[in-house]
Amino acid sequence: MTGDLIDIREADFDVGAETAALTAGDPAAGAVATFVGLVRDRNDGGGPGGVAAMSLEHYPGMTEKALAGIVEEARGRWDIRRVRVIHRVGDLSPGDRIVYVGVSSAHRGEAFAACEFVMDYLKTRAPFWKKEQTPDGARWVDARESDDQAAERWGGGGR
Amino acid sequence: MIQVRYFASLREALGRSSESVDPPPSVTTVASLRDHLAARGEPWNALGTARNLRAAVNQDMVGMEAPVAAGDEVAFFPPVTGG
Numbered sequence: 001m002t003g004d005l006i007d008i009r010e011a012d013f014d015v016g017a018e019t020a021a022l023t024a025g026d027p028a029a030g031a032v033a034t035f036v037g038l039v040r041d042r043n044d045g046g047g048p049g050g051v052a053a054m055s056l057e058h059y060p061g062m063t064e065k066a067l068a069g070i071v072e073e074a075r076g077r078w079d080i081r082r083v084r085v086i087h088r089v090g091d092l093s094p095g096d097r098i099v100y101v102g103v104s105s106a107h108r109g110e111a112f113a114a115c116e117f118v119m120d121y122l123k124t125r126a127p128f129w130k131k132e133q134t135p136d137g138a139r140w141v142d143a144r145e146s147d148d149q150a151a152e153r154w155g156g157g158g159r
Numbered sequence: 160m161i162q163v164r165y166f167a168s169l170r171e172a173l174g175r176s177s178e179s180v181d182p183p184p185s186v187t188t189v190a191s192l193r194d195h196l197a198a199r200g201e202p203w204n205a206l207g208t209a210r211n212l213r214a215a216v217n218q219d220m221v222g223m224e225a226p227v228a229a230g231d232e233v234a235f236f237p238p239v240t241g242g
């Protein structure tokens with residue numbers, strides 16, 4: 001749909017501009033749900049300062065294809081209007097925005113559900129990998145079982 | 160030929176991000192390709208011992224039982240951690 005976006009990039013994004021683009025020129029849209037993910041300064045269970053920096057690797061080509069598939073699946077499940085997905089790659093610092101998902105729809109239920117669905121599937125199906133810089137050196141982030149469970153609750157099997 | 164690609168911790172463990180492989184006829188699935196590559200010894204045995212190894216064929220995530228054929232692009236990587 002016009003106004004849809006899937007963008008993998010190093011640069012930051014403007015949350016206000018992206019959210020405005022979800023409904024610009026679309027008077028049938030009555031609801032917008034957005035999610036913004038940030039780089040944290042700690043791991044799960046760790047203290048502040050445990051993560052000094054982060055770098056993100058991805059699989060160019062497959063990333064875009066996987067995200068397009070996820071958006072298409074969301075469209076099959078809910079009556080939504082526009083979907084914009086931005087994911088940053090490269091070097092990031094704590095506090096940086098890392099991912100944006102925005103969904104517009106006629107009513108709030110579809111936008112809320114589709115936004116969460118896209119994030120849950122992105123977490124388990126889009127080929128991104130985080131590497132943290134810690135005081136003890138660099139380490140690849142382990143996948144979390146809770147992310148698999150979040151994707152599985154939608155049915156259809158998160159991988 | 161099969162174009163094989165590696166990502167993240169697996170790429171680092173193997174010391175390379177891609178290679179072209181001309182596998183024997185016994186390689187018909189992702190699992191048999193993995194076993195063929197891992198059998199080459201260090202550092203390739205990391206492919207056989209990697210926890211929760213994931214794979215994609217032609218940029219679609221697949222299970223280890225998925226078929227592979229000449230001309231395919233096959234990728235191996237750890238579980239994804241984006242978002």
